[in-house]
Amino acid sequence: MLPVLQTCPRHLLVCEKSSFLQNRARYTNHVETHCFNYAVSILLPECGHLPGKLKSMIDGLGSYYLVKDLPLHEFITQEFRDKFLKKGLFYALSYNTRIDQDNAACLLPTGKLILSVEKDTYEELGLQGKQSLYSGKKATRYFISIDLLDDGLYPDSNKFQRLRWSLVEKKPLKFDFLFAWDILDISTINTYFSKYNVKEYPFKISSTVLKDLLCPVLKSRDLNGKGGESCSAAGIFEWLGAVSNNIDCNNQAYNFTSTLCCPDPNVLVEQAYVCTITGFITPLKILQLIQQLREYFDEPKLSPWASLMVHGFADSPVSWREREHGFFKGGENLYSLVVFNNEDYWIYLAVGTHDDCPP
Amino acid sequence: MSHVIDIYKTLPLKDATEFGLEIQAPKKANAFVSSFMKRCLPNLKKVTADEFLERKAVVLEHVHKKKKRKRNKSKGLTSKERREMKLFEIKADQQRYEMFLPLHDLWKQYIRDLCNGLKPETQPQMVQNKLLKADLHGALVMVFKSKCPSYVGLTGIILQETKHVFKIITKEDKLKVVPKLNCVFSVEIDGFITYIYGSKLQMRASERSAKKFKAKGSLDL
Numbered sequence: 001m002l003p004v005l006q007t008c009p010r011h012l013l014v015c016e017k018s019s020f021l022q023n024r025a026r027y028t029n030h031v032e033t034h035c036f037n038y039a040v041s042i043l044l045p046e047c048g049h050l051p052g053k054l055k056s057m058i059d060g061l062g063s064y065y066l067v068k069d070l071p072l073h074e075f076i077t078q079e080f081r082d083k084f085l086k087k088g089l090f091y092a093l094s095y096n097t098r099i100d101q102d103n104a105a106c107l108l109p110t111g112k113l114i115l116s117v118e119k120d121t122y123e124e125l126g127l128q129g130k131q132s133l134y135s136g137k138k139a140t141r142y143f144i145s146i147d148l149l150d151d152g153l154y155p156d157s158n159k160f161q162r163l164r165w166s167l168v169e170k171k172p173l174k175f176d177f178l179f180a181w182d183i184l185d186i187s188t189i190n191t192y193f194s195k196y197n198v199k200e201y202p203f204k205i206s207s208t209v210l211k212d213l214l215c216p217v218l219k220s221r222d223l224n225g226k227g228g229e230s231c232s233a234a235g236i237f238e239w240l241g242a243v244s245n246n247i248d249c250n251n252q253a254y255n256f257t258s259t260l261c262c263p264d265p266n267v268l269v270e271q272a273y274v275c276t277i278t279g280f281i282t283p284l285k286i287l288q289l290i291q292q293l294r295e296y297f298d299e300p301k302l303s304p305w306a307s308l309m310v311h312g313f314a315d316s317p318v319s320w321r322e323r324e325h326g327f328f329k330g331g332e333n334l335y336s337l338v339v340f341n342n343e344d345y346w347i348y349l350a351v352g353t354h355d356d357c358p359p
Numbered sequence: 360m361s362h363v364i365d366i367y368k369t370l371p372l373k374d375a376t377e378f379g380l381e382i383q384a385p386k387k388a389n390a391f392v393s394s395f396m397k398r399c400l401p402n403l404k405k406v407t408a409d410e411f412l413e414r415k416a417v418v419l420e421h422v423h424k425k426k427k428r429k430r431n432k433s434k435g436l437t438s439k440e441r442r443e444m445k446l447f448e449i450k451a452d453q454q455r456y457e458m459f460l461p462l463h464d465l466w467k468q469y470i471r472d473l474c475n476g477l478k479p480e481t482q483p484q485m486v487q488n489k490l491l492k493a494d495l496h497g498a499l500v501m502v503f504k505s506k507c508p509s510y511v512g513l514t515g516i517i518l519q520e521t522k523h524v525f526k527i528i529t530k531e532d533k534l535k536v537v538p539k540l541n542c543v544f545s546v547e548i549d550g551f552i553t554y555i556y557g558s559k560l561q562m563r564a565s566e567r568s569a570k571k572f573k574a575k576g577s578l579d580l
Contacts, residue, residue: 122508123504123511123543124503125508126508126510128508128509129508166511170511
């Protein structure tokens with residue numbers, strides 16, 4: 001085996017235990033600042049079919065948009081900023097751009113336009129940016145952050161003229177963009193971008209029922225787990241990922257490919273429901289899903305917990321807030337929430353090598 | 360002292376006849392010497408032989424022609440003095456773009472002459488080579504790429520070129536100093552756009568004209 005492969009590259013996992021009833025529950029903050037989510041998977045142990053409320057919620061998630069070949073200067077026009085950005089909760093992410101070799105762009109709901117550009121583009125663009133944190137001594141990638149809701153960005157200002165000049169004349173960057181807007185007014189996006197090729201995409205929902213699954217025993221009080229009584233939070237993170245991807249966890253110790261097993265202690269669960277939603281999912285929708293999961297425990301259930309796992313886009317320029325995100329080997333940036341029936345929750349925040357520590 | 364023999368005294372007649380020498384009268388001898396000197400040293404005209412013989416060394420055979428050395432021109436100022444006198448600086452009231460437009464026109468003419476008329480079918484390679492060695496004073500350049508983003512897009516006429524910087528005047532009548540290092544300049548003339556890598560151009564204009572540039576595959580700034 002190659003020595004490089006034997007060591008695992010740097011990765012970070014942050015676990016937190018808290019309660020939904022707490023006044024300043026930090027989970028909303030974590031969810032809201034993680035803007036670009038690509039998939040959500042919900043795991044409900046001891047459940048054969050989705051409860052009605054949750055099902056109608058998932059079905060009514062709406063859709064997201066893909067705009068082809070959109071020039072970047074469309075975002076800086078006064079009209080766009082008034083119509084979309086000032087109302088808030090508008091998300092845009094360049095599509096099919098690889099963060100480690102292409103230029104990439106995204107628009108945060110805070111009105112920040114983030115560009116992650118390679119060296120040559122940066123030199124031509126003429127906009128001030130920072131060296132990427134993860135490109136080594138000789139910078140090959142630059143990170144530009146532009147606040148589009150800045151008061152100094154009125155049309156006659158030098159700042160605006162410069163921005164317009166670089167994006168319109170100097171280096172007209174074009175991207176395919178994914179759009180999502182929580183203030184649902186579908187027609188606005190369609191009419192405003194009628195010049196371009198706008199396509200609406202529904203969310204892809206796939207669900208499976210797993211039979212006879214070994215499930216770890218979790219106690220909401222014990223984040224670290226107690227030997228023989230409950231599993232630790234860190235231990236089940238990997239298992240959660242395996243289950244939501246429908247990977248068999250009944251491996252023997254001598255298995256060549258994988259020796260991953262369900263952590264001890266565990267119980268056999270007759271059936272478990274896994275539902276995966278793929279698409280450009282906004283944080284607001286995820287908060288609604290979490291709310292539904294809390295309500296799921298209003299009626300007594302056999303299993304004391306359910307989980308929700310959110311994967312961020314591996315190629316998005318940012319992970320949490322405006323923290324730079326890199327790909328390195330997998331570009332992981334994800335969080336998962338374990339919701340307990342007593343309104344407690346555990347939240348895991350995980351990032352790969354080229355990422356800052358999650359908040 | 361009486362023993363000292365006077366060697367300069369005239370040879371006694373007796374001894375002279377013994378060796379077969381002809382004794383000349385002192386006057387005659389003088390005339391002989393001066394005529395002999397005149398024959399041997401043709402340049403000896405104004406100065407009399409006596410005066411000339413006062414010198415210690417007399418070259419008889421080799422006629423030394425005096426080299427006509429050009430006199431040094433009245434020596435001007437050194438660069439340092441010029442700098443101290445601020446001769447290189449352009450006064451604020453003369454920093455106007457329109458003032459230098461004629462210079463730009465002149466430069467365009469110069470480049471057209473240099474490239475034999477700049478027809479559309481001219482080889483771009485040739486134009487490039489010529490431009491590399493041409494004088495760039497008066498050229499309208501734009502900073503096309505730079506490691507420092509605030510230089511990007513500066514456009515103006517080159518007024519001065521030094522080893523490391525260009526001084527250009529922009530349309531807004533601002534004099535800007537742009538380093539050559541880490542910048543790529545684009546020069547446009549009659550539809551030919553040439554990109555010049557400033558990092559490879561770091562020398563004085565006069566030195567550059569004699570420099571042999573080598574083709575390189577690809578360059579970073």
